[in-house]
Amino acid sequence: MRAQERGVLGVVGTGAGGVETLRTGLVEPALARGWRVAVTLTPTAGRWLRATGEADRLARLTGLPVRDAPRLPGEARPHPDADCYVVAPATANTVAKLALGIADNQALTQLGEALGIPAVPVVVFPKINTAHARHPAWQGHITTLREAGVHLVQGPDVWPLHGPRAPTPRQDLPWPAVLAALDQATN
Numbered sequence: 001m002r003a004q005e006r007g008v009l010g011v012v013g014t015g016a017g018g019v020e021t022l023r024t025g026l027v028e029p030a031l032a033r034g035w036r037v038a039v040t041l042t043p044t045a046g047r048w049l050r051a052t053g054e055a056d057r058l059a060r061l062t063g064l065p066v067r068d069a070p071r072l073p074g075e076a077r078p079h080p081d082a083d084c085y086v087v088a089p090a091t092a093n094t095v096a097k098l099a100l101g102i103a104d105n106q107a108l109t110q111l112g113e114a115l116g117i118p119a120v121p122v123v124v125f126p127k128i129n130t131a132h133a134r135h136p137a138w139q140g141h142i143t144t145l146r147e148a149g150v151h152l153v154q155g156p157d158v159w160p161l162h163g164p165r166a167p168t169p170r171q172d173l174p175w176p177a178v179l180a181a182l183d184q185a186t187n
């Protein structure tokens, strides 16, 4: 597949451990699949990835600025419209806000709009622990997103949940499952 033949993939990273592997785990493989990639980060993830120089590396790699703040009203949109979104890793916070329609940062503004555009698939990998999953509102958020057509990457085979206070075994983010969900959502 030639470069950028697939359309524009909006990649959204949030403030969850493992977001530092966004480039190698998701962006580079998506570029290799022929997507043009536009990266948007939540303010937390933006702070983390700017501190390490990773945001600059992502911008150089994709040829587009990494967004973690809204534009001014008079500024041009820095990204082309996305044909598909992948949110990975997605914090419990971002999943909850997306389900509720809260759009208080640039990433959620784009994602909330995408949920209302049937032609734009949205893939979400919630990177959560057992405490997040037991929050009384969690299952409702997941049901809302599933009913909105969101492709959820989850389950014990993909991301086994661990308690928040126990030492967690080292787990790489399930990038192959995220990429498989992207392929399935867009083929």
Ligand SMILES: Cc1cc2nc3c(=O)[nH]c(=O)nc-3n(C[C@H](O)[C@H](O)[C@H](O)COP(=O)(O)O)c2cc1C
Pocket: 013, 014, 015, 016, 017, 042, 043, 044, 045, 090, 091, 092, 093, 094, 127, 128, 129, 132
């Ligand atoms: C080192 C570190 C790792 C974190 N990992 C996670 C995580 O895996 N999942 C999660 O839901 N929150 C995690 N958090 C908490 C989120 O960063 C926090 O809830 C933040 O407000 C999320 O904002 P965002 O959803 O806008 O990125 C982590 C925080 C820190 C400091």
